[in-house]
Amino acid sequence: MNIKELTNKYIMNTYGRFDLALVKGDGVTLFDENGKSYIDFASGIAVNSLGYNNKAINSSIIEQLGKLIHVSNYFYTGPQALLAEKLCKNSxxxxxxxxxxxxxxxxxxxxxxxxxxxxxxxxxYKIISMQNSFHGRTFGALSATGQEKYHNGFEPLLGGFTYVKFNDLTDIENLVKDREYCAVIVEPVQGEGGVNIADRGYLKRLRDLTVKNDILLIFDEVQVGLGRTGKLFAYMNFDVEPDIMTLAKPLAGGLPIGAVLAKDEAARAFEPGNHASTFGGGPLVLSAANAFFDEITKDGFLDDVLKKGDYTCIKLNDLKAQFPKLIKEVRTIGLISAIEFYDLKAKDIAVKLIEKGFLTTAVQDRVLRLTPPLIIKKDEIDLFMGKAAEVLNDYKIITK
Ligand SMILES: Cc1ncc(COP(=O)(O)O)c(C=O)c1O
Structure with missing residues (x-):
């Protein structure tokens, strides 16, 4: 049996996969089992921000491998302490x-x-969350997620979540006054929800309301933190600081990691025995994370992301102008973008783009999401736009 047949026979059927088995990557290019290459505008869903086969990430892992892969959190380890310092000093x-x-x-x-x-x-104990949000698949995270389609079949969920409209303070203004609520959780940019970017005024006012009512503000930056928006953290685009922030995806250069960052004032609530993770902060993964963090905080790295984000924005608006009947809206912040279609299914467009050698992801039904590695170059953005225009041109002809 080949890779696909084995997968379909032995792996639980939880993913709608593209008909593509990937075996290797280098820079922003991935290769399938037949050696065909693809330029990556997906990054393993905003994970591979430094692309593939990155020297700094690889060396950090190889060096740490010979020293120590894992010990428990009953002991101190260097890579964990070092990254914690970097994250705090830069946030x-x-x-x-x-x-x-x-x-x-x-x-x-x-x-x-x-x-x-x-x-x-x-x-x-109650928490205000946003409609259309996405926070993950475990029961707490699923319950925080404001999309029914993910809840269906798994009820009862964790109690105490109230979902309000994103980018709209109407309901929150009253809810925060209710002493049953202890926090608001929001993605500054809703990723899975369709790349919906919060208004600066909305987040500022939300901050004011939460401070005034002594309620914690949690930003979920799992998808858009760590350089994706062209700033080190997404909240920096809005001049608003949360009390707690979550990070994950790209932080360890492709190895599994998550992090909860908090102001001292909030963090003091945890004491030994309250929370733990066997693997969390292990030296191997954290070595890679230190390397990742050092790369993205090098002089000029994030400025370059911002420039390429601006360039993508211009090019996507050109694409929209070229296909006004197909594209309803384009949205970009840094190097995360959405192409929202009127009627086209984003998944169909993603499949057509694969045929042309480009990987993207579909979120919601009609939104194609672009999250290229942050090391993408302008000419690769141009190549993508050219192929996207070719794909849409076929539909333009059909819909004429
Ligand atoms: C904003 C946000 N929060 C949380 C998660 C869950 O992360 P994970 O899949 O690593 O559990 C995701 C995943 O897409 C996400 O985009």
């Missing part, structure tokens, strides 16, 4: 907790918010 945070995935970071954030409320703010 609003005073303390970090390491875990292994985005969903796990959300679980940590929820637990921290609840125990903070119990110990200090004396508020209830």
């Amino acid at each position: 609003f945070a005073g303390k970090v907790f390491f875990c292994n995935s985005g969903a796990e970071s959300i679980e940590g954030a929820i637990k921290l918010a609840r125990i903070f409320a119990k110990k200090f703010s004396k508020r209830g």
Whole structure:
């Protein structure tokens, strides 16, 4: 049996996969089992921000392999301490907790918010979350997720979540006054929800409301943190600092990781025994994460991401102008973008783009998401736009 047949026979049927088996990557290019190459505008869903076969990531892993892969968190380890310092010195945070995935970071954030409320703010356990949000698949994260399609069949969920409209304060203004609520969780840019970018005024006002009512503000930056938006953290685009922030995806250069960052004031609610993870913060993964963090904080790296983001924005608007009947809207912040179609199924477009040698992801029914590695070059962006125009041209002819 080949890779696809084995997968379909032995792996649980939870993923709608593209008909493509990938075996190797280098830079922004991936190769399938037949040696065909693809330029990556997906990055393993915003994970491979430095692309593939990155020297700094590889060397950090190889060097650490010979020293220590894992010890428990009953002991101190260097890579964990070093990255925690870097994350704190470069953000609003005073303390970090390491875990292994985005969903796990959300679980940590929820637990921290609840125990903070119990110990200090004396508020209830409920949390305000956003409609159309996505926070992960474990029960806490799933419950925080404001999309019914992910809940169906798994009820009862964790109680206490109220979903309000994203980018709209109408309901929140009253809810935050209710002492049953201890936190608001929001993605500054909803990734899975369709690349919906929060308004600066909305986040600022939300911050004011949460401060005034002594309620914690949690930003989920699992998808858009760590350079994706052209700033080190997405919140920096909005001049608003949260109390707690979750990170994951790209942080360890492709190895599994999650992190909960918090202000000292909030983090003090955790004490030994409250929360833990066997693998969280392990030396091998954290060595890769240190290498990743050092790369993206090098002089000029993020400025370059911003420039390429601006360039993508111009090019996507050109594409929209070329296909006004097919493309409803384009949205870009840094190197995460959406092409929203009127009627076309984003998955169909993604399949056509694969045939032309480009990988993208479809979110929601009609939104094609672009999250290329942050090392993508302008000429590769041009190549993508050319192929996207070819694909859409076929539909233009059909719909005429
Ligand atoms: C904003 C956000 N939060 C949380 C998650 C869950 O992360 P993971 O799949 O690593 O559990 C995701 C995954 O896409 C995400 O985009």
